[in-house]
Amino acid sequence: MKLSLTLATLMIAAPALAADLPINKEPHINHILLQGFIGDAIADNCPALEPRKLRALGELNKLRAYAQEKGYSVAEIRAFVTSDTEKARGKAEAAEWLKAKGAEPGKEAEYCRIGREEIAKESLIGYLLRDTE
Template identity: 35%
Template sequence: MRMMKTVILGLTLAGFAAGGAQAGLKEERDITAGLLAIAVADKIRRECDDISGRLWTARSYLMGLKRIARDRGYSDAEIDAFVNDSDNKAEMREMRNAYYKSKGASNLDHASLCVLGRAEIAAHTRAGSFLKAK
């Protein structure tokens, strides 16, 4: 459970927004795309009994994103501020839900998320790499 909380906390990295360096983090499209993939997979994993998460894979990937941000000059404090910003979290949820909609699923429809999850796994997408069929 602690690992999952770490992964979920990492999802909020996707919210790297609010002022100063945080606005810069939001513009790091590759980091944002990676965080979106984690957010997509996390919701699917929580909603689908026949799909589990590859938590170590997601955590390792997340730590890699954080390393990239540091290599680009962002401090741990700037990253943490971005992660903890509630507006950033809300924006990532909106992006995640838009992704679901673009794939014919809905964040409110359990069955459609499970279908999408199996498709993501089969297509070997980034989000699919964080999921495993049981």
């Protein structure tokens, strides 16, 4: 799964309400997206773990609905999910989270260990991954 491709599902039209925060500051949206970026990084760096694309799509659809319920317009959602700056920020935050857990580029075993731990914990990150071994 490449989050940048599946994030496009957030762009489906819905009625607009007034949102309290800019979308890139909304804690729930950013937390869920961070889990996706972390899952992507794990899958990209651990050949034994694959992304669960249908599960990711389902989570993104829930997130899109949440954003719409919070009052974010289609234009705001589209701008957020297509922003190279926001994607870079998400990837950097994921890399920081993973580094704090011991994973850095070139440490394949650490990515695999973290991914398997997340699967065992049944976290959202783990829910988005499949162990092929």
